[in-house]
Amino acid sequence: MTSQQQLSKRGFSAAQKPMRVDLEIYYKALENTYHPIDNPKGSFPMNMAENHLCWDMLRHKIESVTREKPIPDWVSSYGDPAGVPSFRETTAAFLSEFLIGQSISSEHLAFSVGATSVIEMTAFLLGDEGDTAVIPAPSYPVYTADIGTIPGLKRHNLQTHQEIHELANGFPIKISQLEAAKAEIEALGSKFRMLILTTPDNPTGGIYSQEQLQVLADWCIDNGTHLIVNEIYGLSRIDISHPEIKDNYPNPIPFLSFANLMAERKSPFLHLWYSFSKDLGISGFRIGLVHTYNEALLGGYRNAGLSHAISNHTQWVLQEVLEDREFMKEFIASSQAALTQSYVTVVRQLKALNIPYNPSYGSLFVWLDMSEFLQENSDQGQEDLWLELFNKTGILLTPANGFGHQKKGLFRMVISGISHDDLEVAMERFRIFVLGKRQ
Structure with a gap:
């Protein structure tokens, strides 16, 4: 056989x-x-x-937590598949202070085992098999497997530029390009289900301006398309004022988390991905999350997410680390x-x-x-x-x-x-x- x-x-x-x-x-x-x-x-x-x-630096902190802190009883029990309440609250406070700059509610977060799981779960719950996710090129290669292997979505690489120098003033993405992609995808019998952006970007290191995100969000809402912004590198930022590189940024673009725009619109079509893998350098911990105001998505995430749930012990350890704000x-x-x-x-x-x-x-x-x-x-x-x-x-x-x-x-x-x-x-x-x- x-x-x-x-x-x-x-x-x-x-x-x-x-x-x-x-x-x-x-x-x-x-x-x-x-x-x-x-x-x-x-x-x-x-x-x-x-x-x-x-x-x-982080290892010493984790070692002190596991050595000095008593493990709470809830660690040994089943918990909410989308994240135990105390961990969700601690993470919401951390993101509010360090990434977003304004308060978000833990009720709008759902967790699973790493960024890969979050991408897969979100694609599975928002898209049908055969739908298409549009991703400006170049972009993370493994998005293809994350949205495709189990959720069954297709990847459309949106060509916004040819040469590297065309990225000097930010991503040259235009609404006309999205319209053309939508027409092409529908002509093939598929549906333009979601637009995925990464900021700061993998691999270019570029960021999307707030003005760009507003325009793209409006288009997606008007067209019933989900806009998902991946901020997995949101705290891994370069000091562009460094004297050796500052001349590379004649028109600097300030980073502002997409969560701020989400808080304004509270649209069920706007979502944010995050993971601690890159900013904290703990990819082996497998902790990712989706931030959304889409209550149906959060309900589906919780109901379908048991096989993607994070170890309670892992949640507890990181919760203790994140609560030390000075550290x-x-x-x-x-x-x-x-x-x-x-x-x-x-x-x-x-x-x-x-x-x-x-x-x-x-x-x-x-x-x-x-x-x-x-x-x-x-x-x-x-x-x-x-x-x-x-x-x-x-x-x-x-x-x-x-x-x-x-x-x-x-x-x-x-x-x-x-x-x-x-x-x-x-x-x-x-x-x-x-x-x-x-x-």
């Missing part, structure tokens, strides 16, 4: 499609990571969106300073090498253009360059495959997964590679 006969159609499809194209090489790089003494010729995995810059204030400031230092280290070298990149406002990435080194302008040419860089330098970037953008030769560099000292070594190897290619 073949594997196709052993599985359902969905199971066979899932078995045939790797979650992302760089996983196999990522595991190879992890087995040979750089160490200045023990492994000076080792690799630099810079493709996985993890933030290790201030983990030691969180210090942690966020330290994390943003460390992230800015990493960013400056990278773009300093890119500037010196005249490698185009998009000035980032936040996220854990630099989105750079290495198309000048393509042997052929194709997916294969892009993959060949990606592998050549890894084989010659040990630097593993995320290739643009799956980001949905038409231009070839663009790559995402994760700047938060290795120490500042190691990043200096990696960028020196990158410099030697670029100069060698040009010669």
Whole structure:
């Protein structure tokens, strides 16, 4: 009996499609990571969106909680699948103070195990199988699996620009582009069910202005389309006033959480995603949430979410950490300073090498253009360059495959997964590679 006969159609499809194209090489790089003494010729995995810059600081805090605090009785019992009340209240207060800037109610939050689960659950509850989610390109490759594998939604990559420099003044997304996408999707017999934005963006590091979000929200409400804004990098912001990079932002765009606009409109078509994975560097904790004023969505989330519920112990530990506001204030400031230092280290070298990149406002990435080194302008040419860089330098970037953008030769560099000292070594190897290619 073949594997196709052993599985359902969905199971066979899932078995045939790797979650992302760089996983196999990522595991190879992890087995040979750089160490200045023990492994000076080792690799630099810079493709996985993890933030290790201030983990030691947070780890000490978590260790003190688990060592000094008594575990409450509710930890051992069943709880609300959408998050136990005390954890929802603590998170609402944290988001209100640090991300949003105004108070939100815990009654408008629902939790599940990580951002992936939140995306999957939201898509499952808002869309029907065969509906379409529109996502401006380039964007997070694994959105495709998150909305597709179980919910059964399709992904439409909206091409808003061709070259990196077109992002200089923000995302060039227009209502006419949404109208065209809607007509194309409906002509194919599908429904434009949702528009997904990420701000700060993965991979470009750009942000959407409040004016843009207002226009897009109005269009979505008028068309009965759900607008979901993912702020998973909302506190992973770059200090754009840093003297080495401030000239990259002649018309700076202020970050303002989409939750503020949601509070004004209170529309059932406006939603926000968040997770602690990136801003706190705890992707292994698996804590994500949706913020919405759509009562039916919250009810469905609670009723269908038992298999996605977060461990009560995990909720308790993070609740204790978040309630220490002074610690969180210090942690966020330290994390943003460390992230800015990493960013400056990278773009300093890119500037010196005249490698185009998009000035980032936040996220854990630099989105750079290495198309000048393509042997052929194709997916294969892009993959060949990606592998050549890894084989010659040990630097593993995320290739643009799956980001949905038409231009070839663009790559995402994760700047938060290795120490500042190691990043200096990696960028020196990158410099030697670029100069060698040009010669």
